[in-house]
Amino acid sequence: MATCGGVPRHEKLTHYIGRAGRFASAAPSLEAEGWFVETRDLTVDLTQERQSGGPVTDAGAGASNRWSIEAEALRFEYPTSAGGFRLQLAEWRLRSGSQCALHGPSGCGKSTLLKLLAGVLVPTSGRLVVAGESLGDLSEAQRRAFRIRQVGFVFQDFPLLDSLSLLDNVLLAYRLNPVLRLDSKARSRARELLVELGLGERARESPARFSQGERQRVAIARALVVPPPLLLADEPTAGLDPEQSLAVYDLLSRWSERTSATTVWVTHDPALLERFDDRLDVARCTLSGDGQ
Secondary structure, three states: OEEEOOEEEOOOOOOOOOOOOOOHHHHHHHHHHOOOOOHHHOOOOOOOOOOOOOOOOOOOOOOOOOEEEEEEEEEEOOOOOOOOOEEEEEEEEEEOOOEEEEEOOOOOOHHHHHHHHHOOOOOOEEEEEEOOEEHHHOOHHHHHHHHHHHEEEEOOOOOOOOOOOHHHHHOHHHHHOOOOOOOHHHHHHHHHHHHHOOOHHHOOOOHHHOOHHHHHHHHHHHHHOOOOOEEEEEOOOOOOOHHHHHHHHHHHHHHHHHHOOEEEEEOOOHHHHOOOOEEEEHHHHEEOOOOO
């Protein structure tokens, strides 16, 4: 249940994934997608696996707590807003394994709320606990580690690297994060995801000639390969036809149910919105400068 600014009520996102590997030519698109690329660390060789550092234990899907997301007296405003945009949630709780849709007009704060859930932004005041972590109490490095371990992202524009195969696109997070170990288990999981998405026989192909729907499926596999207890999807069906949109919804919904992962969607599609039992109208949580 949610209470926005005192009113009882039942969503682009920046994914700072850590230090980058050897993808200088792709840096602009990755950065636009929200992956944080530090070009001074262009050192990863795609032909070799990382040997330094210990592996990150997969968190598994689904948080052990009853609530995946808890927000109490949550308030956020940009330092430069000067009395403008403010996001305020008196109370919002989302059960582990839930599928929730965030909706509202453009500019109402859906992206801001997603960034708060991912720990990219921190609350101005109040309490926000996601997957058992009080994000406001974590350092920037700790929040980055939280994102790597706990959060998967499906973006609206899903840029892929045409110079890489489908399989290497899916495993991209392992190339970019020194704390993730690219081992046989990760490779096997990536191949299984591509098979499930109907792309198994094309794993060694480049996505350059793929359709928009096929590219979106590759992006979904990339989001799920870690695998995350929390999936944040920023309009993952934008630009797709109704049949493709429904297929993406069904795929992510089945995955969430099978793994007990929590999924938070941003959507403007009324046909998809009505499929969610949990919905949050973010516009009802936004205050203008005069408090209205």
